[in-house]
Amino acid sequence: MNQVVAVMPVFNPTPSFLEDFHPLYAQNFAHFIIINDGSAAKYSAVFETLQRLPNVVVLTHEKRLGKGAAVKTACSYLTRFLKNCQGVLFIGAYGQHKQEDVTRMLHVSRIYNDGIILGVRNFRARELPAFSRLGNSFVTMIFELRCRKRITDVQTGLRYIPMAHIPWIARIPSHDFDVDVYMLMEAVKQQIPIYEVTIGKALMKKNTFIQYDEAFRFRHMAKRIWRYRYMEE
Template structure:
């Protein structure tokens, strides 16, 4: 088991944490990624190395997601059967909690386990407002997007089985949004999550955290927001086409079908390239066939709902709005977990994941 600690401009707590981890769990390897902190912090990383950590370095600040991927790529290269427990460098995760998460991953199966273990905080008592507010917004948006609840979507304390590492290395995202993408794609990649309670710790008002409430909250929720924008575009195209075609023909069902064909074509290419970050021709025919099947199911549902609602006297505009709201969540979850789920190879076995594992390799890093 490897403890992975991404760090940018760390405080004196970092070498203390490394020392404590080495003493508490001698079998736990420790990797620290210096995410471009600069010469002013060299002495802190030197003390962490002296305490037993392997230090990987970025020449410039690339973001937490990039630092995590650098560390994961290193672990996968030198110890592919080892699980990883990621922890923050700002003192929010105690040594005891890090070891507890590592032990839980071991118990579930460090090499072949299928469960991401999440150390989750309770947001009550003296919790900084920006942390409380950020988690509350992220938690609500996450449940709406993913379809399953999670009490702490922003926790950086995560126990990762070795089987999950190859997918995570290629997961899109360079900054704080990377951890949200991890959770959003987890079930579609064939894994589950388990929460264990941990202490809620904030040092000096959480001043060492580099999470920026406004910008990073936008980044964290960006995948969901982009899909919502794409769906809104498709809805607009579909609605305009429906009204024009029905006005021209007077036939509702043929107008629904024709309007959906137009909007589905637009939506497929926007979702493929912009929302789910798929490029090139690889997997395109599989995605197109899957999308066509989904579109057919949604179209049938659309016809049934619109026919029923307009038949009982609901105005067409209101019936259309209600129908699209009902079908939105189903469409998003299915596209994320099935339609645009690329294949990747882990341990010689071809698997289907919920995000693009071929999008980019982990950033290059130097090692000391």
């Protein structure tokens, strides 16, 4: 068993959720933390099934608070109960991250454990709509102008964080999807190394993670990057 903890924020899991989850669970994480971010009551059976699995912890928000809040809940649990783990791998809940992607991330984390590792998506895939490719390029450009650093995929939800960085990530002033970008802005400011690992192509699924995780709200995200006020030391 490795010393990495998996964290997966979930809002209204898809019908294929459990099927997608089990190959990821098979990676033998030290613990697998599921954040139920206010999912509808009809999904209760899914979370009850997860709770019965060894080393799985389900933390529940009574109502939807947003991905940023889910990240904060996970960070709070980690610092309280699992502070001796090596690091944390955040994984998307809607089938966008495959077993081979997670395996690659875990392998790289054993080599580069001094910084944040991003699983960057392929935005050049032909089947991806042109507006998505252009939108990602736009957000990347705004991030580079603001932070003086180029990152291929600032919104990816697949990312490895060494445990030493979890306390400051818990303080990021966001309760929404922009937590992923703000996390990187703070990391650049603190001169924390950021590594990129190429994973599968960027998936587009209506009514799934576009609405919650790895959002393709490019104009809105660009505004938030430009207006973000850094945390105090």
